[in-house]
């Protein structure tokens with residue numbers, strides 16, 4: 001048995017066992033395979049013990065060209081000028097969107113879905129063979145590999161991907177991207193049977209057959225999970241939603257769906273069904289602590305009561321909610337009521353990036369301004385909402401550095417000018433308020449180094465970037481002659 005060791009000037013375990021807000025000076029992590037075995041403060045005694053116990057079987061991980069704070073105690077255990085913390089957990093995103101960044105031009109949600117997302121995923125579906133000939137791999141695979149590249153860039157090693165609209169047909173390509181990258185994937189496989197582009201509509205039987213096939217093929221893989229992911233509450237009828245929730249309960253797994261993202265869609269829902277989306281979902285008995293709703297921007301007080309009583313989980317995506325002009329959910333009130341909540345990025349097409357630290361910052365910033373109260377949603381809480389909280393909500397053993405948990409770790413470089421001076425007292429605050437996201441220097445997933453500085457160890461960065469540029473230009477050419485789409489939700 002061998003072990004790997006990494007040491008840095010600071011360590012944030014985010015672990016309830018020792019207190020989530022514990023800030024350790026001169027910390028280290030030790031792991032074997034994909035599991036952490038020691039996490040704590042480093043000193044001469046630890047150096048002696050590790051040397052005696054592990055000898056040559058201990059590999060000291062270092063970041064190439066990094067700044068070292070000190071090499072005292074033992075030259076064998078250099079201390080990076082950085083902070084070690086759990087790798088980030090992304091609870092909601094869309095991996096078909098990296099090629100369409102910058103195309104969400106001042107459009108509300110459903111107009112953007114009809115104007116950009118649905119045409120783009122339709123383009124990839126219709127042109128799959130032609131593009132595969134040109135690219136040497138499927139266009140979907142190009143998009144999903146770019147999503148993995150983006151995630152790892154920002155220190156994300158676990159992601160729930162809402163694999164919706166025309167992407168739902170290409171689960172194998174999505175799973176392959178995560179296996180290649182070495183990241184953890186929860187694939188929420190989409191469906192819709194109304195109020196959406198006609199060529200994407202399913203029957204409940206078709207949607208369940210797609211889930212069964214994916215479960216059969218990928219369900220037993222250690223870092224892959226398959227869950228039902230009806231696209232929207234408005235685009236799935238009651239039979240579809242109930243059938244998918246039943247499937248989730250039978251397989252003891254989550255259900256993931258968008259909800260109450262856009263005011264005019266929520267209003268349209270009330271006009272059509274005579275109740276809010278949350279009340280409607282509760283009446284169908286599809287809300288419980290295994291249901292994860294993305295957004296839930298527009299909530300009545302009664303909606304919050306239902307969410308709290310059922311334990312329904314919410315994923316808040318402030319980057320997308322602001323760019324699409326959707327509004328902002330009452331995050332502070334939700335947390336106060338004990339509603340499980342995580343912060344995420346959403347897809348790159350509406351975010352328009354995967355900088356999850358920026359998402360956490362915006363979540364905190366917006367709530368402070370909304371409530372005119374600087375005391376709410378602290379930097380500590382914001383960091384918990386992209387690590388320990390989403391891991392709990394997604395039921396994965398990550399988001400925390402503690403023995404027995406996943407060896408999913410990031411090292412954030414503290415030698416960057418924007419992060420000097422950092423001390424224990426402003427460590428978490430600087431991560432949330434002073435970073436630009438590019439300070440993530442070392443990314444470890446499943447115990448393996450996935451990125452060291454500019455160098456990716458599992459993905460061919462140059463190839464992926466070249467492919468995605470070709471794909472986006474091919475889309476521009478196709479879109480110029482494509483018929484306009486309309487029919488999604490409030491954009492009908």
Ligand SMILES: [Zn+2]
Pocket residue numbers: 092093094162258294346347
């Ligand atoms: Zn979304």
